[in-house]
Amino acid sequence: MNVFERYESNVRGYCRTWPVVFDKALNAKQWDVDGNEYIDFFSGAGVLNFGHNNLKIRQAMIDYLESGGVTHSLDMYSRSKREFIERFVNVILKPRGLDYKLQFTGPTGTNVVEAALKLARKVTGRRNVVAFTDGFHGMTLGALACTGNQKFHQAAGVELNNVIRVPFDGYLGDGVDTLEPLRRALQDTSSGITPPAAFILETIQAEGGINVASKEWLQQVQQLAREHGSLLIVDDIQASVGRTGHYFSFENLGIEPDLICMAKGIGGYGTPMGVLLIKPELDVWEPGEHTGTFRGQNLSFVAGAAALDYFENDDFLAEVKRKGAITEERLVEMIERANVDIELRGCGMMHGLDMVTGEKAAAVVASAFEQNLIIPTCGPNGRVVKVMPPLTIEDDVLEEGLARLEKAILSL
Ligand SMILES: Cc1ncc(COP(=O)(O)O)c(C=O)c1O
Incomplete structure (x- = not known):
């Protein structure tokens, strides 16, 4: 452990909650260097939807490596990129009647968001974007300006601007139309608010505390955007790829x-890739206008293409819905038995237990870790315990993880 404390920057975070050295992992289990086994309800913050070391995906990567396939290619054409694009179009876009072009950015979520913001500003010739309370979009300056969290803002060291902050659905209580003040302001040429380049939102705010927007509200945001010539950007970085069913x-x-x-x-x-999906008529980029050295991650193309097999038919998504329903049922039971107020939110295999205070949520996480369950917090002051196992988790491991979580909650 000393080597981390002595040489790794203070900025490290998650390792402080789970201070062990991990070594191996398979699907929803991880082992530390001493051989202790853990259940993973974290999934690398939504990266490991198909579990750790998914054997089928791994085999595709091994085959590719052994064939001498290129690993790095910036934005040059490669066989693995072609296969990924073809698979994505045929397995995901076409069956859903969707038509988008794919922009591969640097392979972090924040770089995808930067590209989206820049493109929206370029298309509309406007500066401001609307972002929502508790939104989380990344750590680089453009994306950070759209993120709500104050601690992250303070670390920027410069002004974060060109964002109009609007309350997310439910932020002002049930039944309050959070869009009305903006709607009115946009109709009033003396309001001081000009039409934005874009509205950027997560349909389910993940880091913000598992806040689920209603269908009606989302449609109203889209309508408002359309009325004022603004683009609608959905940041689906954490909630897509099957997570919601x-x-x-x-x-x-x-x-x-x-x-x-x-x-x-x-x-x-867990191999990094960032993609911005662009409606074809909005793809007004000049060649090379948004670049990045690691846009051609061929191992990620191979792994990503292999993962698309899960979406060839509806079986996998049906499994996600089934396991999500089991999870929800068990979480409801736990809340009924608990000695404290807890609000459950979420859908699919993405749930949050709002413990009301960060202290209570931290106590649950610590007690879960004593039982070798890795589960994180999210939301304002970390007050929401976030339940996000790999989508491929086995039923018995899911049950066991939930049993450990219940014990942690009942110990409060
Ligand atoms: C919705 C959303 N957008 C953007 C990001 C930023 O992604 P990254 O950390 O890969 O830059 C995250 C990360 O948690 C996210 O959840």
Whole structure:
């Protein structure tokens, strides 16, 4: 452990909650260097939808490496990129009647968001974007300006601007139309608020505390954007790739975003990839206008393409819905038995237990870790315990993880 404390920057975070040295992992289990076994309800913050070391995906990567396939290619053409694009179009876009172009950015979510913001500003010639309370979009300056969290803002060291902050659905209590003040202001040429380049939102705010927007609200945001010539950007970096029981989080919600941000799970194996999906008529980039050295991650293309096999038919998504329903049922039981107030939110295999205070949530996480369950917090002051196992978790491991979580909650 000393080597980390002595040489790794203070900025390290998650290792402080789970201060062991991990060594091996398989699907929803991890082992530390002393051989202790853990259940993973964290999934690399939504990266490991197909579990750790998914054997099928790994085999595809091994085959590719052994064939001498290129690993790095910037934005040059490569066989693995061609296969990924073809698979993504045929397995994901076409069956859903969607038409988007793919922009591969640097392989982090924040770089995808930067590209989306820049493109929206370029298309509209406007500066401001609307972002929502508790939104989380990344750590680089443009994306950070859209992120709500104050601690992250303070670390920027410069002004973060060109963002109009609007309350997310439910932020002002049930039944309050959070869009009305902005709607009025945009109709009033003396309001001081000019039409924005874009509205950027997560349909389910993940880091913000598992806040689920309603279908009606999302449609109203889209309508407002359309009325004022603004783009709708859905940041689906954490909630897509099957997490909600749909491939995209916005399916069945009656919206069709102009730009869709994807990263995390799309790389399949924990291998990094960032993709911005762009409606074809909005693809006004000049060649090389948004670059990045690591846009051609061929191992990620191979792993990402292999992961698309899970979406060839509806079986996998049906499994996600089934396991999500089991999870929800068990979480409801726990809340009934608990001695404290807890609010459950979420859908699919993405749930949050709002413990009201950060202290209580931290106590649950610590007690879970004593039982070798890795589970994180999210939301304001970390007050929400976030339940996000790999989508491929086995039923018995899911049950065991939930049993450990219940014990942690009942110990409060
Ligand atoms: C919705 C959303 N957008 C953007 C990001 C930033 O992604 P990255 O950390 O890969 O830059 C995250 C990360 O948690 C996220 O959840």
